[in-house]
Amino acid sequence: MLEIIDQGNSKGGAKGRIWTIDPIDGTKGFLRGGQYAVCLGLMVDGDVKVGVLGCPNLPVDDAAPLTADIGTNATDEGRGVIFSAVQGQGATSRPLGTAGLAEGKSIAMKPITEMSNASFCESVEAGHSDQGVAGQIAQKLGITKPSVRMDSQAKYGSIARGAGDIYLRLPTSKSYQEKIWDHAAGDLIVREAGGQVTDVSGNRLDFSVGRTLAENKGVIAAPAAVHDQVIKVVQEVLGQQ
Numbered sequence: 342m343l344e345i346i347d348q349g350n351s352k353g354g355a356k357g358r359i360w361t362i363d364p365i366d367g368t369k370g371f372l373r374g375g376q377y378a379v380c381l382g383l384m385v386d387g388d389v390k391v392g393v394l395g396c397p398n399l400p401v402d403d404a405a406p407l408t409a410d411i412g413t414n415a416t417d418e419g420r421g422v423i424f425s426a427v428q429g430q431g432a433t434s435r436p437l438g439t440a441g442l443a444e445g446k447s448i449a450m451k452p453i454t455e456m457s458n459a460s461f462c463e464s465v466e467a468g469h470s471d472q473g474v475a476g477q478i479a480q481k482l483g484i485t486k487p488s489v490r491m492d493s494q495a496k497y498g499s500i501a502r503g504a505g506d507i508y509l510r511l512p513t514s515k516s517y518q519e520k521i522w523d524h525a526a527g528d529l530i531v532r533e534a535g536g537q538v539t540d541v542s543g544n545r546l547d548f549s550v551g552r553t554l555a556e557n558k559g560v561i562a563a564p565a566a567v568h569d570q571v572i573k574v575v576q577e578v579l580g581q582q
């Protein structure tokens with residue numbers, strides 16, 4: 342068993358087929374009984390081709406309102422969802438119930454017509470994303486609703502299915518490099534659902550440079566139509582830091 346685990350020592354990079362797996366993303370959420378995700382990504386030559394997120398504590402219902410305690414009151418039948426995407430083929434969600442896997446259905450991000458009606462989705466852990474800076478960005482965009490805080494890549498799935506709006510991950514340190522297994526699946530699922538995913542500078546996440554996203558800082562995921570507008574304000578606020 343240990344030998345098999347030790348085979349997960351790929352350096353990543355721009356060549357070949359590389360699987361990324363995060364068996365429990367959002368360990369703190371898992372321990373809290375909140376959100377966590379089992380994450381799988383297939384990269385070919387540094388490009389994400391397949392992404393899968395198993396979210397046992399998210400509701401099956403794509404339209405369930407996104408709250409910090411989402412899923413806690415759901416029954417076993419009403420809880421558990423798998424998001425998946427194949428490059429160029431869209432994104433789907435399917436119930437992950439006690440009866441096994443059910444048929445998938447297509448998911449899409451929710452269009453934002455009025456920024457004032459939108460809300461952010463961000464980490465519970467203040468050490469993973471700067472919540473103060475997120476507050477300033479919200480204010481400049483005219484967003485008044487509080488951010489929904491949840492652990493793990495369940496955030497990507499939640500905005501991809503249109504339950505949430507915009508996912509912000511704002512660096513808290515200059516040195517931290519995001520890991521490819523923490524973002525590969527979510528990046529593809531959101532993009533295939535009609536979103537755009539970049540770093541805080543507006544550059545696409547670059548999965549071809551190794552085990553980390555060494556060329557990127559932070560993550561901004563939003564519906565494609567408003568992504569530029571969000572990046573502009575992110576840049577203004579970060580520029581004032």
Ligand SMILES: Nc1ncnc2c1ncn2[C@@H]1O[C@H](COP(=O)(O)O)[C@@H](O)[C@H]1OP(=O)(O)O
Nearest residue numbers: 366367464465466468469470491492493517523
């Ligand atoms: N300083 C940091 N900034 C951003 N993400 C971090 C930081 N430290 C750890 N993480 C990662 O954040 C992920 C959880 O994110 P979220 O807050 O969205 O639930 C974990 O995979 C965790 O990696 P690790 O498990 O290696 O500590």
Ligand SMILES: [Mg+2]
Nearest residue numbers: 363366367523
């Ligand atoms: Mg992780």
